[in-house]
Amino acid sequence: xxxxxxxxxxxxxxxxVAALIFRAGPLHCALPLAEVIxxxxxxxxRPLAGTPPYVRGLTILRGAPAPVIDMxxxxxxxxxxxxxxVAVRVGRGPVACATGEVLGVRDIEVEPPxxxxxxxxxxxxxxxxxxxxxxxxxxxxxxxxxxxxxxxWEAAGATxxxxxx
Numbered sequence: 683x684x685x686x687x688x689x690x691x692x693x694x695x696x697x698x699v700a701a702l703i704f705r706a707g708p709l710h711c712a713l714p715l716a717e718v719i720x721x722x723x724x725x726x727x728r729p730l731a732g733t734p735p736y737v738r739g740l741t742i743l744r745g746a747p748a749p750v751i752d753m754x755x756x757x758x759x760x761x762x763x764x765x766x767x768v769a770v771r772v773g774r775g776p777v778a779c780a781t782g783e784v785l786g787v788r789d790i791e792v793e794p795p796x797x798x799x800x801x802x803x804x805x806x807x808x809x810x811x812x813x814x815x816x817x818x819x820x821x822x823x824x825x826x827x828x829x830x831x832x833x834x835w836e837a838a839g840a841t842x843x844x845x846x847x
Contacts, residue, residue: 698789
């Protein structure tokens with residue numbers, strides 16, 4: 683804690699959240715660094731029939747099947763180019779988040795979810811922990827990618843069929 687002229691103490695800076703910042707189409711988004719496993723180039727992804735449009739399919743992360751969630755489609759409903767996969771920890775196993783450009787890691791200041799984040803509805807409201815800023819743009823702090831339907835988890839955990847040689 684420093685001081686102002688006249689011996690007036692300055693308050694300590696507010697604690698930020700260490701987060702990985704990325705683009706999801708027109709949005710700036712962040713995931714808490716504690717949830718991020720790694721980032722990588724997009725991997726081969728196999729589509730799954732009967733899943734929501736934001737589920738791109740399944741990929742193999744470190745030898746295990748994992749669902750791939752298109753973050754732009756999930757948050758905005760539109761398609762955008764995918765530059766990176768960001769693997770995150772969730773309760774049932776890792777998930778690959780298909781994102782735009784990864785902008786780096788930084789501490790971010792955020793507003794509590796009852797503030798601007800309360801404006802979001804549907805799936806996105808369940809994902810948005812808080813809203814902050816990056817420059818003059820809003821920044822969505824996401825948490826717990828819980829948008830993976832049960833049938834996708836079941837497909838990811840299923841043993842692949844044995845093909846006779």
